[in-house]
Amino acid sequence: MTLLFRPSSLAFVFCMLSFAIHAQMHHAFPPHYTLHALHADILPLSPLEKQVLTDAIIEGEVVATQSFWKNNRIASTLTIESYTEPSMYDVELIGGAFEDMGAFCTGEMYLNVGAKGTFYLSGSHSEGWKPACGVQSYEPLKRDALTMGFNRSTVELSTDWAAGNGMEMLTITGTGFGATQGSGYVTFETGSGYYNGDAATNFNYTDWSNTSITIEVPQAQSNRVRVITNDGTTLESADSLHIRYNLDSEPFSPYGYTHLCNNNGDGSYLFHVNEAIFNQPERLEAVERTLDDFVCKTGVNFQLNETPTSLGWDLGDGQNTISFDTPDNPLSPGTVGYCNTLWWSCILGDVTFHVAGEIDVVLNSNFDYNYGTGYPTIGNAKFAYVLMHELGHAMRLGHVNEWGESMYPSVTDWPSQNWFERDTISTNDRLGVSQAVDIASTFTFNACGISVMEPLDIDCEPVVEVAETETEEPAPYPNPFEDFINLPVAGAQWALMDITGKVVQHVPANRTFLATDGLRAGCYLLRLEGITEPRTYRLIKQ
Ligand SMILES: [Zn+2]
Numbered sequence: 215m216t217l218l219f220r221p222s223s224l225a226f227v228f229c230m231l232s233f234a235i236h237a238q239m240h241h242a243f244p245p246h247y248t249l250h251a252l253h254a255d256i257l258p259l260s261p262l263e264k265q266v267l268t269d270a271i272i273e274g275e276v277v278a279t280q281s282f283w284k285n286n287r288i289a290s291t292l293t294i295e296s297y298t299e300p301s302m303y304d305v306e307l308i309g310g311a312f313e314d315m316g317a318f319c320t321g322e323m324y325l326n327v328g329a330k331g332t333f334y335l336s337g338s339h340s341e342g343w344k345p346a347c348g349v350q351s352y353e354p355l356k357r358d359a360l361t362m363g364f365n366r367s368t369v370e371l372s373t374d375w376a377a378g379n380g381m382e383m384l385t386i387t388g389t390g391f392g393a394t395q396g397s398g399y400v401t402f403e404t405g406s407g408y409y410n411g412d413a414a415t416n417f418n419y420t421d422w423s424n425t426s427i428t429i430e431v432p433q434a435q436s437n438r439v440r441v442i443t444n445d446g447t448t449l450e451s452a453d454s455l456h457i458r459y460n461l462d463s464e465p466f467s468p469y470g471y472t473h474l475c476n477n478n479g480d481g482s483y484l485f486h487v488n489e490a491i492f493n494q495p496e497r498l499e500a501v502e503r504t505l506d507d508f509v510c511k512t513g514v515n516f517q518l519n520e521t522p523t524s525l526g527w528d529l530g531d532g533q534n535t536i537s538f539d540t541p542d543n544p545l546s547p548g549t550v551g552y553c554n555t556l557w558w559s560c561i562l563g564d565v566t567f568h569v570a571g572e573i574d575v576v577l578n579s580n581f582d583y584n585y586g587t588g589y590p591t592i593g594n595a596k597f598a599y600v601l602m603h604e605l606g607h608a609m610r611l612g613h614v615n616e617w618g619e620s621m622y623p624s625v626t627d628w629p630s631q632n633w634f635e636r637d638t639i640s641t642n643d644r645l646g647v648s649q650a651v652d653i654a655s656t657f658t659f660n661a662c663g664i665s666v667m668e669p670l671d672i673d674c675e676p677v678v679e680v681a682e683t684e685t686e687e688p689a690p691y692p693n694p695f696e697d698f699i700n701l702p703v704a705g706a707q708w709a710l711m712d713i714t715g716k717v718v719q720h721v722p723a724n725r726t727f728l729a730t731d732g733l734r735a736g737c738y739l740l741r742l743e744g745i746t747e748p749r750t751y752r753l754i755k756q
Pocket of ligand 1: 320603607613623
């Protein structure tokens with residue numbers, strides 16, 4: 215059967231659909247793309263830094279969404295109604311879902327109707343509006359803290375760790391769940407609050423009794439699990455459910471998994487690097503080393519073309535690329551990397567498969583990178599860490615909020631400075647990629663010419679060894695702190711940074727404490743330098 219995933223075939227698909235250019239389609243973004251915290255590889259921007267990039271800061275609500283074809287690309291518009299002035303803002307995004315195709319970028323601000331909050335926009339009413347700082351252009355309205363008063367003593371979970379959307383069942387035991395589910399549901403942390411009842415009632419429940427509920431774990435972030443009973447009572451688990459990795463989408467949603475496939479007719483996805491990478495040996499070597507390690511540990515069939523490409527990260531050009539962004543097509547400020555995926559669906563009877571037809575990984579050229587292994591100097595972004603994170607997205611992994619995992623979304627936060635495994639994929643995310651490889655290589659859907667990805671069975675040694683243990687050192691205390699921090703390592707050099715990595719205070723070498731009464735409340739990073747392995751501690755000022 216003909217393989218439809220060759221570039222020429224993709225072009226054919228676009229020709230077939232070219233009549234649809236300018237047509238608009240109202241739609242909701244798939245839920246896994248609309249979770250605010252599941253996007254982007256972020257250098258967190260302060261409100262002041264956002265203001266500098268912004269032409270309009272509005273408080274309002276998304277009242278409509280549309281997707282449409284634009285120059286053979288899929289784009290979307292969010293219509294935002296401002297609360298503070300009588301005005302509508304049409305905000306254009308790259309990517310969206312249109313009929314049986316979708317193009318999604320991990321760094322974009324995909325929101326559905328009803329999203330309320332603050333929006334940072336660039337542009338004007340005459341030229342049109344865009345998000346000013348990628349996914350950080352939206353700050354959801356602060357939710358009420360409703361956790362007080364939940365009785366946590368009676369609700370227990372059958373496991374501490376589960377894969378989000380990894381086909382794992384969770385049993386919740388306790389009392390008072392109600393004899394039948396009715397309009398009750400179980401809900402999980404999304405990263406910006408809990409799933410609402412509309413979403414959560416669609417989860418896969420296999421058992422509901424007054425004392426026990428069994429449910430398939432959806433894509434989620436680590437936190438306590440909540441049971442909302444038919445009469446509206448909320449019960450919450452005593453312990454948190456830790457999410458070790460997230461596969462994209464929900465199998466029980468209309469979108470299902472986005473499968474990887476035999477993309478190039480040779481069992482694999484072939485990636486091309488652009489000249490900005492190919493022409494600099496340390497960059498090319500870092501791509502090869504990271505990709506080799508990723509392939510070696512997971513069996514994913516991602517291969518690298520031997521010559522560079524002049525194509526960039528636009529979806530729909532028929533090439534999978536790993537590239538630096540360019541001045542005429544830049545990433546959003548504050549975003550270190552994106553992973554863009556073009557998928558399309560194939561329908562047979564009542565079964566729909568979604569397949570990744572093109573994957574473009576792009577890195578922001580405005581950062582100073584460390585291309586080697588080991589500890590980066592302060593202010594440098596770790597190239598291998600960012601690339602392996604994007605390769606995780608390419609394998610359809612979402613973010614987790616467990617520090618130390620490859621799919622943790624922030625590159626300046628605690629793990630990236632202090633993380634032994636940042637030269638290689640973390641153990642949990644390796645399991646996630648391996649499951650995605652299994653799904654990709656075993657599905658049996660003999661329609662539309664889709665054939666399976668063939669895992670690479672290669673005899674390889676991991677390029678980088680994983681350090682399994684961290685040395686125990688006395689940490690600065692107290693944490694949270696108020697007026698001072700005790701510094702427990704004598705003779706060492708400390709620097710206090712804000713959450714963006716900017717140094718706010720250097721500490722002389724002989725000091726054993728740091729006065730902090732002038733600092734604003736919030737998160738800080740305290741870096742210990744001048745020793746063999748610099749470390750960074752995350753501390754909170756109350
Ligand atoms: Zn990410």
